[in-house]
Amino acid sequence: MPMRIAVCISGRGSNLVALVTALGPDAPARVVLVLSNRASAPGLEYARARGIATAVLVAPSDGAEWLGRLSEAKVDLIVLAGFLRLVPSAVIAHYRDRIINIHPALLPSFGGPGMYGHRVHEAVLAGGVQETGATVHLVDEEYDRGATLGQIRVPVHGGDTPDTLAERVLQAEHRLLPAAVLAAARAGRPVPFALDRSDPPEAQTSGKNSVCHAP
Ligand code: GAR
Numbered sequence: 685m686p687m688r689i690a691v692c693i694s695g696r697g698s699n700l701v702a703l704v705t706a707l708g709p710d711a712p713a714r715v716v717l718v719l720s721n722r723a724s725a726p727g728l729e730y731a732r733a734r735g736i737a738t739a740v741l742v743a744p745s746d747g748a749e750w751l752g753r754l755s756e757a758k759v760d761l762i763v764l765a766g767f768l769r770l771v772p773s774a775v776i777a778h779y780r781d782r783i784i785n786i787h788p789a790l791l792p793s794f795g796g797p798g799m800y801g802h803r804v805h806e807a808v809l810a811g812g813v814q815e816t817g818a819t820v821h822l823v824d825e826e827y828d829r830g831a832t833l834g835q836i837r838v839p840v841h842g843g844d845t846p847d848t849l850a851e852r853v854l855q856a857e858h859r860l861l862p863a864a865v866l867a868a869a870r871a872g873r874p875v876p877f878a879l880d881r882s883d884p885p886e887a888q889t890s891g892k893n894s895v896c897h898a899p
Contacts, residue, residue: 686711686712686713686714686869687712687713687714687760687761687865687868687869687872688713688714688716688717688757688758688759688760688761689703689713689714689715689716689717689759689760689761689762689763689865690715690716690717690718690719690753690754690757690759690761690762690763691703691715691717691718691719691727691763691765692718692719692720692762692763692764692765692767692771693718693719693720693725693727693728693765693766693767694720694721694722694725694766694767694768694769695722695725695726695727695766695768696725696726696727696766697718697725697726697727697728697730697731697765697766698727698766698854698858699765699766699786699857699858699861700715700718700727700730700731700765700766701727701730702857702858702859702861702862703715703763703765703861703862703865704730704731704734704736706862706865706866707862707865707866711866711869712866712869712870713761713865713866713868713869715731715736716736716737716757716758716759717736717737717738717739717753717754717757717759718731718736718737718738718739719738719739719740719741719750719753719767720738720739720740720741720767721740721741721744721767721768721769722740723740727766728740737757739753741753744769744772745769745770745772746772747772747773747774747775747778748774750771750772750774750775751774751775751778754775754779759779760782761782761783761784761865761868761869761873761874762775762779762782762783762784762823763783763784763785763786763861763865764783764784764785764786764823765786765861766786766801767785768800768801770827771783771823773825776823776824776825781822781873781874782873782874783822783823784820784821784822784823784833784864784865784868784874785820785821785822785823785828785830786818786819786820786857786860786861786864787799787804787818787819787820787821787828788801788804788805788816788818788850788853788854788857789804789808789816789817789818789819789853790815790816790817790818790819790835790837791819791821791828791832791835792828793811793813794807794808794811794816795819795827795828795829796827796828796829797827799827799828801850802846802847802850805846805849805850805853806846808840808849809840809844809845809846809849813840814839814840815837815838815839815840816837816838816840816849816853817835817836817837817838817853817856818835818836818838818853818856818857818860819832819834819835820832820833820834820835820860820861820864820877821833822874832876833864833867833874833875833876833877834860834863834864834867834876834877834878834879835860836856836857836859836860836879838852838853838856839852859879860879863877863878863879863880864877
């Protein structure tokens, strides 16, 4: 039986698209529910067009509403993919170690409350670092604090703007998130992982701490 995945989004949903695309019919995981705190999130339309159940949370801070939706869909694993609200503590408690998030930087750097989307890339450029990336980590009660499961490194180029950097990091996210979900599905729970040999050579693991490199 494939692992049943709920993906939580607040907007565009390009990571959702990358995940659904990567999970073919024979994959050990399947997206069975897309949850959003915003009825206008474009990713919801993508899901509906593919026959994936969707739900808009009426009260995103109400754990009971989440738990009702998740149990109805028999969800095994929750994936936050551009979900910009704190998950209610009742949901964290019920799905402890079964919730993962993708963050567009190398945590623990450039994470925490208020650090999402373009703000992250603006902070990276303001920080003058030469390397950024993306992180998949377990979700606990605090923003961006749970254990890191896998990362991919992305260079910062001279002349980068928040837009150009965001785009380069996003391409890397689109490889990292499916790898995280497939590793979780094979293990039966989220586990540390590295991109495998079928990924482009430049994305393969450095062999250290599950950190991979992107162009
Ligand atoms: C992604 O870059 C994701 O890492 C980021 O929001 C974007 C969503 O894009 N998440 C955070 O910043 C969470 N702190 P998408 O809707 O196209 O997948």
